[in-house]
Amino acid sequence: MEFYHLSTLAQSKAGCNSRLHIQHILDATYPGVDEAGDNCFSEYERREREGGMFFSVHALMSHFSQPGTLDELLSCDCDDCSDARNSDNDSLPITDHSNDLRTKPLFLALMVYLGKLHYIYFWTKWRLSWKSQPCRPNCPDHHQPQLPEFPNNKKLKVLLPQSLDFLMFRNVYDRALEMFSPVVLQIPASQICPYSVYHELERFPYLEEESDITQGSFGTMKKLEIMRDYLHPTMRTRMESYSKNDKLLFALKSVKIIPDAPLMNMERDVLSMVSRIKKPASDNIITLMACYKWKDSMHFLFPFVEVDLSDLLRNEKNRCPHDLREKLRENETLLDHWLWKEMEGVSRALSAFHDQMQNPFKDVKGKVIALHFDLKPANILVSVATTGTKLKITDFGQSIIQIIDNDKDPSLPHNTGAPRYAPPECRPTSQHLTQGSEDELRVSLNYDVWSLGCIMIEVLIHLLGESLKDFDTELQGRFFKQPDDSNEPDGLKQCVEDRLKLFEQAFEHDSTETEYMKDIVSLLRNMLGHDKKNRAYSSTVIQKLEEARTKFEALRDRRDALDVAVEKNGFQDWKGFRQLGWDNGTSIVSFSEM
Template sequence: MDHYRLLSPISRDCRSREHVYKVIQCAYPPIEEDADKLFELVEDRGDKTFFSLQKLRKHFRKTHIIKHLMECSCDECKAERGTPTDKERYSAYMDEKPAAWLLIPTMIYLGKLHFIYTWLDILGTETHSQVQLSEVASLKRLLPGDLERNLFKSAYERALKMFSPFIFKIDTSGIVPPKHLVNFERFPFENELKAARQGQFGTLTYFEIRREYVDTTVASRMEAYPSSITGQGLARKYHFARKVLKTSRDYTMESEILSLVSRINGKGSENIITLMALYHWRESIHFVFPRVQTSLYAVLRQGQFQDQLPHGTLRLPGHWLWDQMVGVADALKAIHTEIPSPFPENEDKVIGFHFDLKPDNILVTADRKLKITDFGQAVIEIFEKDEMISTSLNQGDPKYNAPESRISPRDAQLAHSDEPSDIQVFLNYDVWSLACIMLEVLIFLLDQPLKRGTESSDLHEFDESLNKETPKLVFFGDLDVKACVHQKIRFIEQKFLNTTPKDEIHDQYVIEMCKLLREMFSHNKSLRPHSGAVSKRLERAKTVYQDACRQRGDELRTSIKTKKFDAGDISGFREIGWLDDDNKVASFLDM
C-alpha cells in the first residue's frame, strides 16, 4: 500500500481530501493519531483493520455530503462525471443502487473519487455486493501504466475486505458449512485475547464482534448463551472463542466432525457446544464458538460457581449440576447415534466417538448449562445399512481412559460382526469416561459447602487414592475397577441412605444411580450399558422419583383433607390457611 500511495496521491484539488479523516475515524480498532500518519497506521495493523459500516453510513449517506462530493470540480472528477445529464443519472444511482453509497468512502480511501462514476454504471440495482475488478472493462483507460494498475488492483481487493469484512452465517438447514477464505480476508474481530488455558491441540483465542457484523442466524443461536452477549442496541457485542489448528488430515477430520455434530437436533443438542463458524484461512482451520469461560473442571477443582450450589440437604433430582450431568448423558447418546447422515437420500448410519470426555472438555455457561466440547480426538464413521464397521481407538486424557485403552493396537480394532451390539460395545469407551465424571460430581456435591476458589478436599483425597493403586491415575485396575472406586460408590450410597430425615423415595433414586454407576464401571466393555441405555435409565429413574413425590404429595393432601392424619407423627404440625374478608381462616385445601 505504501508504494500505491506514493504513485497515486490524492489530488490536492479534490474534495475527497476533506473526508479522508472521516473515513479513518470509522476504522476498528480506533485510530486517534497524527493525521499525517493515518494511512501508515491503518496499514501497520495488517489484517486487523476494518471499517464500521454503521459509522460510514452515518456520514456518507447524508444527502448534502453526497452532493458536495459529486460536485467536485477537480479535473479528474469533472472529466469522469461527464455532461450535466450524466451527472443527474449518477445522482439517481445513489438512491436506486443499494451499494452505491459505499463506493464513496471506498474510493476516498483509495484516493480515486473520480472512479465512482465508472463503478456506478456497473453496479446492479438488486445487489449489495461491491464491483469486482473483472467487471471494469475501462480499467486500462483509467490506469494506463501496468505498475500503477497492478498496485491499484491489490489495494482495491484489500480495501473491499476492509469495507466488507467476513460475516458468519448459518444456512437455512441449520448446518455450519466450512468456508475457504482468501488470504487477505478481513474479520470484524475486536479485543482479541489469547486464552489463559490452552488445549493439547491448536490455539484458543477470545474476541468480540459488534452487532452490525453478526448475522441474524448467528445472533439467534447466541441467545442460548446470554453471558456471551453484552450491551444493548447498537452497542451490543457478541463474545466468541476461536480454536485454530494447522491444516492437516487429522485436523481436517475435526472440522468434518464438528460440521456433522452441528446437525444434531433435539434434546441431546442442548448439552453440546454450538458451532458458529468453520473456515479455512491461511493454512489453518478456524472453529468459532460462543465464549464460555468456565469448565466443569473449574467447578469441581477450582471452586467456581460456589454461589450457585445450594446448601442444606442434598437431593440429586432437581439439583442443577446433577440434572445437567443427565443432560450430558443425553448429549453423549446423540453424538454416538443421532448425528443425521450427510447423505439423506441413502440409508447411511452415522456413528460418533468422542474419545476425550473429561471435566475440562465440558463447559459451564453462566446460566448453568453444561456443554460437551473439544472434538479433537473424536472419530465419526459413516456406513451403509447392515454394513460391518471398525474404527481405530483415539485415546484422550489418560485419567478418564477406559480399560480397553491398554490393549494392543491390533485389538484396538473392533472385530467385524453382524451383531449391531458390537458397535455399541465400542462406543462404551465414552461410557466409562462418563462414569468417571459422574462419580467425581457426586463426590464434589457431597463435599459442600466449599469456599469459592478452593478445591474439594474429598476429590483431592480420591485422586490420592487412585494413585495408590496401579496403574496410577486411572480408575481401573488390571481386572476390575479400582477398589477405591468401589469404596467411594459404597460410601456415597451409605451417606445418602443415612441422611436424616429419611426420604425413602430419594433413597431409591440413589440406589438406582449407584447401581448404574457400577454397571458403567464394568471392566468388560461388553457388559457396560451403552449410552442410549444410560440415558434411558437416568430418565426412567427421574420419572419414577417424580411420580413417587407427586403421589406422596397427593396422599398428604388427601390425609389433611379428610383429617385422617396422625398429628403426633408430624412434630409441630399445624394446618395453615388464608384469612378471608371476614377475617376467618380458610384452609388452603378448601380453596
C-alpha cells in the same frame, strides 16, 4: 506503509477535498489501531497482513451521508475532479450525476480510501451494476449501502493505459472491496452448519477480545465479538441459549491444515454431523456457528462460554459465580437439583452422539458411530442464559467418526484423551506389548461411558458437600488400580469405592432417596466396569437413569412405577398390549363387566 500513507494524506490540506476525510476512514477501521501507541504501525501492518482489517459500514455511512460531507466532496475543484466532471470524451457524456451520487455515500468512502475520488464520475457514467451491502437496521439517511461492480478492462484502460498501473489498481480495488464488505455469517434455514471455503482476500468482521485463550497441538482459540454491522439476525437468535447480554462473544478455534494428515478433516466432519443432532439431545452439545477454510487453516466458530464444569467443581481459576456452585440444600432432592438434571441431559447427548446421528450420504449405506475420546469436566461448558443454565459437551478435536455396515461390530480405532478420565483399555495390555495385537487398538462405544461415570462421581461428591480436594489427593491419577509386576489392573481404587459407599449412605433419613442412590451407584459400577465387554453403553445409561427417576417419583408419590412410566411416555413403548381391566384393589375387573 499504507497506514503511514493514509495518515500523511489526512494531514495534507492541499489537493483533492477527499484528503479532508481520510481521517474518518482511519477512524472507521477495525480492529482499532491505537495511533498513540509505540507499535501502531507494526500492529496495523500485522492485522492487514493477516486479513483482519475491515471497515464499519455504519461509521462510514454516518459520516459520508452528511450533507456537508457530500457537498465538500462533490464540489471539489481539483484538476482530477474537474476534468472528470467536464470530460468531452464521447464515451463519457457530460451529465450532472451529483444527485445520484448523494445516495451512494459508501461508494464515495471507497474512492476516498483509494485516493481516486474523481473516478466516481467515470463509474457513474459507465452505468455499472450495484450490489447492496449489509448494515445495521438504523443505517444513516435510510440509504441501503451499495458498492459498484468493477468496470471491464476496456473501460478501465481508458483511465489506466499502462499495464502496471492497471494491474496495481485492480489488485488494490479488489482488496478494498473485501474490507468494505466483510463476510456475514448466518445460520441456514436447515439449522445445519455448512462447511464453506473463503478466498484469502475475504475479511471477517471480528473484534478480538482476547488472543490465544488456549493453545496446543490442536491449534489456537481466540475470544472475539462479531461487529454489530455484520451480525446476522440468525446468529443472534442461535445465541439466545448462551448469553443474557446484548454483547455476544464467540470462540474461534483455528487449526493449521497439514497436507496428507487423514485425521485433519475429522473434527470438521464430526462437528458437521453433530450439528444435525435434534433436540433435546442437542441442548447439551455446544452449537457450531460456522465452519470454514480460510487461507491455510480450518476455522470453527462457537459461542464463547467462560465457565466449564471443572470451574464449577473446583473453581481453581476463581471464575465460576457462587450461585452456580451451590451444593444440595437441606430438604432438596438430588433429582431436583439443576446440575444433576443437566448430567442426565449430558448422558442423552452422549448417547445421541455415539450411534444416533443420521447418515447424511444417500449413496453410502450404514450407520454413523462416533466417540468423543476426551470427555472431562473441562470439556463440558456451563452456559448461563435467560433460557436457563445448561451443560454443553464441547471440544471434539480428539473425536473419531465412521460409517459402518449395520451388521458390523461397532468399534473404532483408539485415540488419546485426558488420562485421568480414560478407561483401562486406554493402556496397552501386556499381550499387546508383546504380540502387537491389532484388536487391542480398537475400542467399543462404551469408551466414553467410563469417562462419564468418573465425571458423575465428581459431581455427586460436590453436590453432597464432600471435599473434591481430598478426593483428588487420594486418587492421584486414574480411577482404576494401576498394574504391578504380576497383575494387570483390575477394579476401582479404594478412594472411589469409598465414595460409592458414601453415596449409598448419604440419605439414610430418607428411604426413597436411599433407594434412588442405590440404583445410581449400581449404574455407576456398571459404567466403571473394568471389562469393556460388560460395561454399560450410553443407551443403557439413559435408560437406567430414567428408570431410577421413575421409580423414585413413584415411591415419593406412593404410586405404581408402571403408572408413572405410562403417564410420562404414553403407550409408545408398550406395543402389543391392551388395557383389559381395572384393578379394584383385590382383583382385576374386566371393562366389559363394568
